Amino acid sequence: MVYIWLKNNLMPPGRCPLCHAAVRPGRICDGCLDTLPWLTGALCRCGLPWHGAAPEPAPLCGRCLRRPPPFAATLAALRYQAPLDGLVNAYKHRGRLAREAELARLWLPVLRRTLPDDTDALVPVPTHWRRRWRRGFDQAERLARCLADAPGMPACYPALSRHRATPAQQGRSATGRRHALTDAFHCARPVSGMHLVLLDDVMTTGATTRAATRALLAGGAESVTVAVLARALP
Numbered sequence: 001m002v003y004i005w006l007k008n009n010l011m012p013p014g015r016c017p018l019c020h021a022a023v024r025p026g027r028i029c030d031g032c033l034d035t036l037p038w039l040t041g042a043l044c045r046c047g048l049p050w051h052g053a054a055p056e057p058a059p060l061c062g063r064c065l066r067r068p069p070p071f072a073a074t075l076a077a078l079r080y081q082a083p084l085d086g087l088v089n090a091y092k093h094r095g096r097l098a099r100e101a102e103l104a105r106l107w108l109p110v111l112r113r114t115l116p117d118d119t120d121a122l123v124p125v126p127t128h129w130r131r132r133w134r135r136g137f138d139q140a141e142r143l144a145r146c147l148a149d150a151p152g153m154p155a156c157y158p159a160l161s162r163h164r165a166t167p168a169q170q171g172r173s174a175t176g177r178r179h180a181l182t183d184a185f186h187c188a189r190p191v192s193g194m195h196l197v198l199l200d201d202v203m204t205t206g207a208t209t210r211a212a213t214r215a216l217l218a219g220g221a222e223s224v225t226v227a228v229l230a231r232a233l234p
């Protein structure tokens, strides 16, 4: 922890992490903000963007037609690609906790625009304890708390506990990943009748969010919508 503190606090202040232009400490400059891979068009329920104009709500993609996701929609702010992936990785894997407020600042306007009006709470997808122990923090929960602190936002409600880690993607079929995540999550707090938004930093295949959603619905949640900062495209 001392190492992470030193690394975060000895960074030169007031430089955009992408172009190194002078900015307010911890900020991305306006020019770089515009170049981030924002998702602006219609999204499938799984968060994949439609190319060209699509009606609202967007029709389901082929994969969702075959296996409809248990959640009502995916609200994704950005594509998970350069330069955003570098920012998220620096935050998650190199402990640049100073980046957290800026990631939440990017995400907040999109959430304010897209969150269902009846949202009762933001539920972070918990990190498996082993990963949290190695990393020293749980990024989805920290981001959810940052977002919930903003005026008018629903509270952060860590309702899930996690018993299994997401298996490595390589060498595992989609079915294998799905089976490995069966019963990975349990409701640790009451969710009966609640309209929940399940929050994660990045959505890759959607297997984790499907498993977490199923746990919330099994606990009696009325509806689950997924919100991610970034959606990885296949």
Ligand SMILES: [Zn+2]
Pocket (backbone or CB within 6 Å): 016, 017, 018, 019, 020, 021, 028, 029, 030, 031, 032, 033
């Ligand atoms: Zn910049």
Ligand SMILES: [Zn+2]
Pocket (backbone or CB within 6 Å): 044, 045, 046, 047, 048, 060, 061, 062, 063, 064
């Ligand atoms: Zn889809």
